[in-house]
Amino acid sequence: AQTVTQSQPEMSVQEAETVTLSCTYDTSESDYYLFWYKQPPSRQMILVIRQEAYKQQNATENRFSVNFQKAAKSFSLKISDSQLGDAAMYFCAYRRTGNQFYFGTGTSLTVIP
Amino acid sequence: DTGVSQNPRHKITKRGQNVTFRCDPISEHNRLYWYRQTLGQGPEFLTYFQNEAQLEKSRLLSDRFSAERPKGSFSTLEIQRTEQGDSAMYLCASSLARQSQETQYFGPGTRLLVL
Numbered sequence: 326a327q328t329v330t331q332s333q334p335e336m337s338v339q340e341a342e343t344v345t346l347s348c349t350y351d352t353s354e355s356d357y358y359l360f361w362y363k364q365p366p367s368r369q370m371i372l373v374i375r376q377e378a379y380k381q382q383n384a385t386e387n388r389f390s391v392n393f394q395k396a397a398k399s400f401s402l403k404i405s406d407s408q409l410g411d412a413a414m415y416f417c418a419y420r421r422t423g424n425q426f427y428f429g430t431g432t433s434l435t436v437i438p
Numbered sequence: 439d440t441g442v443s444q445n446p447r448h449k450i451t452k453r454g455q456n457v458t459f460r461c462d463p464i465s466e467h468n469r470l471y472w473y474r475q476t477l478g479q480g481p482e483f484l485t486y487f488q489n490e491a492q493l494e495k496s497r498l499l500s501d502r503f504s505a506e507r508p509k510g511s512f513s514t515l516e517i518q519r520t521e522q523g524d525s526a527m528y529l530c531a532s533s534l535a536r537q538s539q540e541t542q543y544f545g546p547g548t549r550l551l552v553l
Binding site: 329358360362368369370371372375416418420425426427428429430431 | 441442471473478479480481482483486494496529531540541542543544545546547
């Protein structure tokens with residue numbers, strides 16, 4: 326069974342600093358997709374970034390980037406120049422082609438002004 | 439707003455009552471997912487549809503739960519004889535399955551409280 330583990334229930338970062346959120350996953354598949362979703366308080370979940378496992382290059386979306394280590398089954402999210410609006414619950418998710426999504430338990434990020 | 443919408447946003451019911459939630463996906467999306475999220479946890483998959491066909495159901499989905507997507511557009515999730523353990527946020531997401539790329543877009547959720 327696929328599992329996604331986020332070992333940091335809570336993280337904090339000073340505004341304008343950089344923070345890295347960790348995620349590991351367990352799979353025997355070689356072809357899959359990884360995602361980071363953001364869920365602000367009382368607001369809906371939105372996609373932050375996506376990584377295809379067959380791509381060696383790490384995905385980047387503006388201030389958000391990932392460090393994808395396929396052999397280690399690790400998929401961390403780096404947020405640069407943190408802003409107050411980045412405060413949210415962040416979920417790592419895994420999906421095998423044609424199948425359901427599996428989510429981690431989330432990391433609550435606090436941004437300190 | 440052309441995003442995923444869910445109604446109602448909040449529902450309070452007494453144990454033993456039936457409840458029904460509705461999800462309207464993004465119009466061109468052919469896949470629709472239902473998840474349950476409890477406090478401090480990530481979303482747990484319940485079921486998903488491709489067009490009107492229900493393709494997969496989680497073991498979490500007991501016989502009291504039923505989902506439909508009759509015309510391949512909106513979907514309903516019904517919980518019969520609700521129990522206090524059903525209290526959770528019920529999330530709907532939709533996606534466009536195109537080749538191997540698929541990104542889910544989530545609705546705001548329906549928060550259920552069973553007294």
